[in-house]
Amino acid sequence: MINIDELAIMANRKEDENLRFRSYLKGHADPDILDRHFKELHEKYFKIYNCKDCRNCCKKLNTSMTEEELDTICNKLNLDKEELISNELDINTSGKYSFKCNRCKFLDDDNNCLVNSCLPESCRDYPYTNKSERLFSLYGVIDNASICPVVYEILEELKKIYHFKR
Numbered sequence: 543m544i545n546i547d548e549l550a551i552m553a554n555r556k557e558d559e560n561l562r563f564r565s566y567l568k569g570h571a572d573p574d575i576l577d578r579h580f581k582e583l584h585e586k587y588f589k590i591y592n593c594k595d596c597r598n599c600c601k602k603l604n605t606s607m608t609e610e611e612l613d614t615i616c617n618k619l620n621l622d623k624e625e626l627i628s629n630e631l632d633i634n635t636s637g638k639y640s641f642k643c644n645r646c647k648f649l650d651d652d653n654n655c656l657v658n659s660c661l662p663e664s665c666r667d668y669p670y671t672n673k674s675e676r677l678f679s680l681y682g683v684i685d686n687a688s689i690c691p692v693v694y695e696i697l698e699e700l701k702k703i704y705h706f707k708r
């Protein structure tokens with residue numbers, strides 16, 4: 543397993559190689575077969591990595607929430623929505639809220655997500671490695687390799703499956 547403290551350094555070292563691998567996949571991979579590999583590896587590595595022991599995405603990425611999701615969370619946690627918006631949240635061009643700082647305020651000091659039962663869609667879907675059409679989202683996949691150890695592992699395994707020469 544990858545040490546989460548070293549992940550960003552390891553992914554940065556691989557950035558050029560990962561970009562070359564992206565171009566290689568564009569020329570060699572069938573989109574549906576690649577999606578199947580992604581989904582199988584997603585399932586394999588999420589059995590090995592437990593998000594509760596990691597929470598790197600909760601610390602490094604801006605969680606985004608719809609108005610409805612924010613309402614649900616505020617009800618669950620008994621928070622004053624207007625106060626939360628004015629003190630902690632920005633609103634983006636698509637009308638979603640996100641925290642002004644990268645670390646999610648719903649993550650407690652013991653790495654527990656306080657809104658577990660009503661997760662925003664952006665948290666449920668991250669890191670998107672089981673979604674369709676990954677061949678057309680490879681820049682995003684490469685970016686996420688420095689945040690999520692599962693993405694890093696998937697990319698490394700795909701290089702072997704596709705006989706990519708480093």
Ligand code: SF4
Nearest residue numbers: 600605646649655665
């Ligand atoms: S809501 Fe929970 S899962 Fe989503 S970023 Fe915050 S702590 Fe992480």
Ligand code: SF4
Nearest residue numbers: 593596597598599690
């Ligand atoms: S970075 Fe990946 S492994 Fe870590 S908590 Fe997020 S989704 Fe789970």
